[in-house]
Amino acid sequence: MQVRVALLDPDSDALAQRAAEIGESAESLAGGVRLAEARLRELADSCEIDGTFLEVEALVDEGEVTVALDDIRAVLVELGIELKELTRETYTGAVATRRR
Template sequence: MSGLIEVELKATVADVDHVRAELEHLAPGVDETYHDTYYDLPEETLTARDQELRVRTVTNAAGSRSLLTFKAAPVEESSGSRPEHETEVYDPAVADTVLKALGAVELISFRKLCRNHRFTADGREVLATLVEVPEIEGTYLEVETLAPTDEIDTGLSTIRTILARLGIGDADLTTETYTGAVTAARQHRA
């Protein structure tokens, strides 16, 4: 994904049935479970720079695959759109061992239950995902596309058009992270 920005907006979903039906009309969905583990350096250097390092294992009816992802700091603040660099890894346990040997520490690990819809809009490949995280309340919708740096606004416009079609307005948008929400939920239960 070198040179491309992950342009994404995330929203809370009030009318899940409506959004689910509209997404199914756009493209049949695929159910996938994500197991995400986030890492940082002991001094939380990546967090301080608003960067993320993650190993994700995606499981669906066809099997599973794992991805190592580095997300640079956002280049567009209102949406949090950022450069993302990702590669498939054969064994997530080996990736964990390598990262820890290099000095990384595990920050948090959790599951996301996702229904992914892939389609084209305005000539762009789009991924729309309905997300539930068992540890936190609510259903979320993430809509993303990839764009060169000079097309971030155009990508966001495409995403906003899709969100409007799904009945999602600006008041529904959120920049809250799953890592932050899961951390808060765990602290509240402790």
């Protein structure tokens, strides 16, 4: 399986602009991008379990969580992902369970 991931350059003006748009510091967002890069490299080198993992985040106000989750579920269904396939388990958690 091949996966392509697009991340902002942590040292770019585009990252600073996006950070301002979402009300986050450029330093914090850049740190998150660097962490994502490191984690993706680690996962690519040590994929220990079968399956596809997609972690989804949504930045919404507390009162909008239910609507946001409904929207995410609808998109996943459109992509052919059945709701029974969803889990709260993380990839890291699944690997740790398998190693036990």
